[in-house]
Amino acid sequence: MMIRFRRxxxxxxxxxxxxxxxxxxxxxxxxxxxxxxxTVTPQIAGRQVWASSVGSVQFPLAITARNExxxxxxxxxxxxxxxxxxxxxxxxxxxxxxxxxxxxxxGRFAAVVTRGNxxxxxxxxxxxxxxxxxxxxxxxxLVAGERVFVLxxxxxxxxxDALDGRRxxxxxxxxxxxxxxxxxxxxxxxxTLVVGQGARMAGVDPLKGSLQWEASVANPRGTNxxxxxxxxxxxxVRTGELICxxxxxxxxxxxxxxxxxxxxxxxxxxxxxxxxxxxxVVAADASDRITAWNTxxxxxxxxxxxxxxxxxxxxxxxxxxxxFGDFEGxxxxxxxxxxxxxxxxxxxGSPIVGAPVLAGTTLLxxxxxxxxxxxxxx
Numbered sequence: 001m002m003i004r005f006r007r008x009x010x011x012x013x014x015x016x017x018x019x020x021x022x023x024x025x026x027x028x029x030x031x032x033x034x035x036x037x038x039t040v041t042p043q044i045a046g047r048q049v050w051a052s053s054v055g056s057v058q059f060p061l062a063i064t065a066r067n068e069x070x071x072x073x074x075x076x077x078x079x080x081x082x083x084x085x086x087x088x089x090x091x092x093x094x095x096x097x098x099x100x101x102x103x104x105x106x107g108r109f110a111a112v113v114t115r116g117n118x119x120x121x122x123x124x125x126x127x128x129x130x131x132x133x134x135x136x137x138x139x140x141x142l143v144a145g146e147r148v149f150v151l152x153x154x155x156x157x158x159x160x161d162a163l164d165g166r167r168x169x170x171x172x173x174x175x176x177x178x179x180x181x182x183x184x185x186x187x188x189x190x191x192t193l194v195v196g197q198g199a200r201m202a203g204v205d206p207l208k209g210s211l212q213w214e215a216s217v218a219n220p221r222g223t224n225x226x227x228x229x230x231x232x233x234x235x236x237v238r239t240g241e242l243i244c245x246x247x248x249x250x251x252x253x254x255x256x257x258x259x260x261x262x263x264x265x266x267x268x269x270x271x272x273x274x275x276x277x278x279x280x281v282v283a284a285d286a287s288d289r290i291t292a293w294n295t296x297x298x299x300x301x302x303x304x305x306x307x308x309x310x311x312x313x314x315x316x317x318x319x320x321x322x323x324f325g326d327f328e329g330x331x332x333x334x335x336x337x338x339x340x341x342x343x344x345x346x347x348x349g350s351p352i353v354g355a356p357v358l359a360g361t362t363l364l365x366x367x368x369x370x371x372x373x374x375x376x377x378x
Contacts, residue, residue: 075099080092313325
């Protein structure tokens with residue numbers, strides 16, 4: 001995975017710096033070798049139930065699940081809605097430009113952002129409006145309450161009316177000049193919009209765009225901008241009043257969104273988001289060592305090292321199982337109690353992009369080559 005950085009001002013210029021697994025790249029031969037896959041005797045049952053394609057996927061989050069449907073987008077501008085249970089195509093649209101961020105949807109409207117910095121809103125597959133932005137976007141928009149919320153790489157939050165595209169407000173806050181060109185955190189809690197603002201999580205009034213609270217996920221330290229970079233990374237996980245997230249290469253934390261306070265924070269590297277539920281928060285670190293923390297107090301429950309350097313995706317925690325994808329398109333199902341591997345299922349051999357997503361009883365993953373693979377654990 002290539003991680004890029006951008007200058008937040010004035011024009012978000014790309015820096016010629018890349019990281020892989022948290023370490024500077026000098027040549028691909030210097031990268032640690034991935035762990036060999038262990039022999040797995042299936043402990044649970046699961047099977048592929050359908051497959052489709054959306055073209056190549058060059059951005060992190062390509063799938064949104066709403067109302068038993070999957071909304072997916074490909075880099076070339078294709079946007080699709082699929083019935084989760086069967087894979088039936090409900091609608092497909094071509095935006096006409098390459099995309100820089102995945103799709104956000106509330107079940108009716110679907111929003112994407114082009115590489116030309118245009119927000120495009122679709123209603124049942126038809127383009128409803130387009131609005132230009134001054135700064136690139138790498139985070140899928142959030143569509144909620146007939147509004148479209150967009151987080152640009154300079155950490156500015158924009159709100160648009162979903163029905164007519166009117167710009168409602170803009171929240172611009174001071175911050176470090178260097179930002180991470182990776183999908184950030186933008187979600188909701190009750191009547192609050194929740195966004196990542198550097199290493200902090202902020203609660204925002206969705207009607208006015210005013211700041212309501214702010215809590216630290218990490219306390220960045222370092223002698224230069226790169227070392228201090230700690231933007232929040234999607235996906236975050238919401239469970240009850242808690243929203244848990246990772247700050248890039250710095251920490252994993254859970255924030256109480258009712259109070260706007262940090263419940264706990266643990267220093268740990270890593271460049272992928274977290275998964276979790278009311279009992280566990282799970283993530284892999286920069287070496288793909290998996291850790292499970294107690295959601296309520298941050299205590300480590302277990303660690304697992306069978307997937308070291310396999311460039312794991314963010315996880316999905318569902319029932320007794322945790323699911324990760326890897327750089328070879330393998331889907332790994334591990335026990336939430338022990339971290340032991342229970343099942344492994346293949347896709348098309350290209351890297352899994354973003355976290356697995358669940359709608360009903362169907363789990364969907366997207367691959368770098370644009371494959372969509374739906375599975376049903378049993």
